[in-house]
Amino acid sequence: MRRAALAIEALAIGLLFWSFFSDARYALAGAALAALGAAAALGAFGQRRELPHFWLWFASILVYAFLYLPLAIVVIFSFNDSKLAAEWVGFTTSWYAKLLADVDMLAAARNSVLIALTASAVATVLGTMAGIAMHRYKPRLLPFMVLTPVAMPEILLGVSLLIFFLNTARPALALFGIEFDLGVLTVIIAHITFCIGFVAIIVRARLAGMDESIFEAARDLGATPWETFRRVTLPLIMPGVIAGALMAFTLSIDDFVITFFTSGVGTKTLPLEIYTMIKVAVTPEVNAVSTLLMLLTLGMIVVAGRVAPDVLRGK
Amino acid sequence: MTAILEIRNVTRRFGDFAAVNDVSLSVASGEFFTLLGPSGCGKTTLLRMIAGFDDPDAGEILLGGKDLTGTAPERRPIHTVFQSYALFPHMTVAQNVAFPLKMAKRPAEEIDRRVREALELVHLAEKRTSFPHELSGGQKQRVALARGLINRPRLLLLDEPLGALDAKLREEMQIELIAMQRELGITFVFVTHSQPEALALSHRIAVMNAGRIEQMDEPSKIYGFPRNRFVADFIGHCNMLEARVADATPQGLRLEVPGLGAVAAPPADGARAGASGVLAIRPEQVRIAAPDAALDLQNRFGGKVRDFLYVGDVTTYVVDLESGARVEALLANSAPGRAKFFEVGDAVQVAWRHDAGAFLHG
Numbered sequence: 001m002r003r004a005a006l007a008i009e010a011l012a013i014g015l016l017f018w019s020f021f022s023d024a025r026y027a028l029a030g031a032a033l034a035a036l037g038a039a040a041a042l043g044a045f046g047q048r049r050e051l052p053h054f055w056l057w058f059a060s061i062l063v064y065a066f067l068y069l070p071l072a073i074v075v076i077f078s079f080n081d082s083k084l085a086a087e088w089v090g091f092t093t094s095w096y097a098k099l100l101a102d103v104d105m106l107a108a109a110r111n112s113v114l115i116a117l118t119a120s121a122v123a124t125v126l127g128t129m130a131g132i133a134m135h136r137y138k139p140r141l142l143p144f145m146v147l148t149p150v151a152m153p154e155i156l157l158g159v160s161l162l163i164f165f166l167n168t169a170r171p172a173l174a175l176f177g178i179e180f181d182l183g184v185l186t187v188i189i190a191h192i193t194f195c196i197g198f199v200a201i202i203v204r205a206r207l208a209g210m211d212e213s214i215f216e217a218a219r220d221l222g223a224t225p226w227e228t229f230r231r232v233t234l235p236l237i238m239p240g241v242i243a244g245a246l247m248a249f250t251l252s253i254d255d256f257v258i259t260f261f262t263s264g265v266g267t268k269t270l271p272l273e274i275y276t277m278i279k280v281a282v283t284p285e286v287n288a289v290s291t292l293l294m295l296l297t298l299g300m301i302v303v304a305g306r307v308a309p310d311v312l313r314g315k
Numbered sequence: 316m317t318a319i320l321e322i323r324n325v326t327r328r329f330g331d332f333a334a335v336n337d338v339s340l341s342v343a344s345g346e347f348f349t350l351l352g353p354s355g356c357g358k359t360t361l362l363r364m365i366a367g368f369d370d371p372d373a374g375e376i377l378l379g380g381k382d383l384t385g386t387a388p389e390r391r392p393i394h395t396v397f398q399s400y401a402l403f404p405h406m407t408v409a410q411n412v413a414f415p416l417k418m419a420k421r422p423a424e425e426i427d428r429r430v431r432e433a434l435e436l437v438h439l440a441e442k443r444t445s446f447p448h449e450l451s452g453g454q455k456q457r458v459a460l461a462r463g464l465i466n467r468p469r470l471l472l473l474d475e476p477l478g479a480l481d482a483k484l485r486e487e488m489q490i491e492l493i494a495m496q497r498e499l500g501i502t503f504v505f506v507t508h509s510q511p512e513a514l515a516l517s518h519r520i521a522v523m524n525a526g527r528i529e530q531m532d533e534p535s536k537i538y539g540f541p542r543n544r545f546v547a548d549f550i551g552h553c554n555m556l557e558a559r560v561a562d563a564t565p566q567g568l569r570l571e572v573p574g575l576g577a578v579a580a581p582p583a584d585g586a587r588a589g590a591s592g593v594l595a596i597r598p599e600q601v602r603i604a605a606p607d608a609a610l611d612l613q614n615r616f617g618g619k620v621r622d623f624l625y626v627g628d629v630t631t632y633v634v635d636l637e638s639g640a641r642v643e644a645l646l647a648n649s650a651p652g653r654a655k656f657f658e659v660g661d662a663v664q665v666a667w668r669h670d671a672g673a674f675l676h677g
């Protein structure tokens with residue numbers, strides 16, 4: 001009975017899903033919710049012996065459904081041959097073609113990738129150094145300095161960075177005859193600021209469980225500090241470094257608030273561009289961009305799994 | 316015998332606490348030297364200063380006559396075998412063992428050959444491509460040993476290397492360690508808190524306590540002539556009887572032991588009439604016999620068996636003497652299938668030679 005209940009649950013979710021594409025969406029959604037209730041009731045009366053962890057299964061299916069179904073809907077509608085994201089009309093790839101011809105969107109994408117690559121690369125190097133330093137020397141102040149941007153509300157960080165760039169950095173650099181405006185560079189600096197902390201936390205966590213004598217053994221057996229870092233420390237923390245880099249890249253590429261404050265007028269990133277588009281209407285073009293972004297993220301996770309299997313296995 | 320390692324008045328403090336306190340010692344080339352002492356007595360701290368991970372607050376450490384102060388660990392021809400093994404988890408057995416040669420920038424074909432030889436020496440040739448987590452404790456130990464020895468250090472430091480192994484394996488490794496040390500002629504400084512291990516392995520032992528060296532000598536001297544109460548108690552098992560010197564001559568001491576009366580003991584440095592201390596005597600030096608047996612020994616006392624401990628080859632009897640003192644005596648189980656010669660409550664006599672035991676001040 002409990003297995004049947006799970007099957008009904010899955011069916012109900014499928015029905016809910018289908019209601020998005022149908023004219024009779026309220027009727028279908030109502031039926032889906034009723035079926036979900038029936039599944040829960042059926043499970044409650046089922047035999048414990050049949051499936052010991054029924055509620056765990058029940059909840060897991062729901063959680064996964066609500067995590068991934070919206071994504072699936074975005075992907076499906078990006079291929080919908082209709083200007084309105086209301087119901088399914090037919091298959092097309094024209095939105096992707098349109099996207100690739102959209103000059104603004106391409107510029108935004110280029111900016112986003114440039115910013116994310118640069119910011120995550122720099123943040124990974126600095127964050128790794130900070131993580132190692134925090135682990136090895138147990139400094140008092142460094143953790144606060146590195147971790148504050150992680151915990152601080154983004155809007156605060158965005159505003160303070162904006163004020164810093166305009167009221168402090170600009171006049172200060174002007175003294176040396178250096179002029180600069182808000183743009184890609186300021187966004188990169190802002191992103192580095194909040195990404196360092198994430199990398200540092202992950203790298204430090206990776207080091208925390210390690211036998212310290214390994215690093216001493218390397219020195220003892222003839223490795224200089226640099227050789228010890230390159231041949232022992234770095235390979236051992238690599239999964240943490242890669243996980244940190246991925247995290248930094250992801251945080252950077254989808255950041256909205258901080259980017260909004262620090263990008264100035266002319267510079268757009270993908271999230272800003274999508275936001276501009278969506279203010280008019282949720283077009284299939286937005287779905288297409290989102291699908292591409294998803295693909296990029298998925299690709300990164302796969303690559304990470306290849307380079308450092310530990311990251312995915314959570315060791 | 317030339318000294319390869321010399322430690323002169325080395326002190327290391329952590330705050331007010333001296334973990335190593337004015338230690339001086341010298342280790343001869345080719346020697347198997349052991350630092351023996353209870354946990355926390357400063358053995359690791361001393362070893363870390365020799366290896367270069369820590370610096371003395373006072374005193375100096377010399378290797379081959381040259382002061383090591385300021386020399387980085389990687390520039391000291393000294394390698395360490397850590398208690399936790401400290402194998403590199405991301406490298407195979409062969410890569411681990413090759414590491415010191417690689418750091419020394421040896422040519423690849425030489426590294427290959429020497430790694431093969433080293434792994435054969437420790438019987439791990441077939442494990443060369445395994446990773447540390449795939450090895451048993453004993454195998455990890457062998458890899459650590461091969462890695463420490465492969466680049467022929469002038470000194471190999473071993474910090475309780477056998478501590479994590481079970482008893483049987485430990486004994487096997489002890490035998491291999493001795494053979495390897497003799498064969499390679501590399502000087503070992505071995506750290507342990509296990510006194511049987513120290514006695515079995517070493518040419519010389521330094522007994523440490525609370526940051527100081529209590530006694531430094533060959534194993535049989537340390538065991539046979541402990542210099543103070545700590546050493547007597549720590550090395551092996553010892554009966555301790557409170558005693559006062561009644562008379563001291565160059566031939567021997569006459570001690571006054573409360574309850575027992577006069578006891579003869581061998582001469583002791585600086586023991587004068589009136590000095591008080593303890594008479595330390597090992598259970599195997601104490602004879603135990605039936606009350607009517609004729610024992611031609613000067614120190615002879617009557618008592619009752621209180622308890623006994625059978626461990627196979629020998630049985631230890633705990634005897635309450637008539638005076639109230641308690642003495643342990645050891646008897647070899649020479650008759651097969653017999654666990655004891657005396658029952659609890661049996662009247663017995665215990666006796667020991669006039670030159671057995673040692674009077675210790677304090």
Ligand SMILES: Nc1ncnc2c1ncn2[C@@H]1O[C@H](COP(=O)(O)OP(=O)(O)O)[C@@H](O)[C@H]1O
Pocket residue numbers: 329334352353354355356357358359360361
């Ligand atoms: N880095 C340190 N800071 C403070 N105290 C220490 C430090 N290292 C060792 N000690 C102390 O020094 C004493 C000797 O330690 P150690 O040399 O490790 O002893 P052993 O190796 O003989 O067990 C211990 O009481 C220990 O707590």
Ligand SMILES: [Mg+2]
Pocket residue numbers: 355358359474
């Ligand atoms: Mg120790």
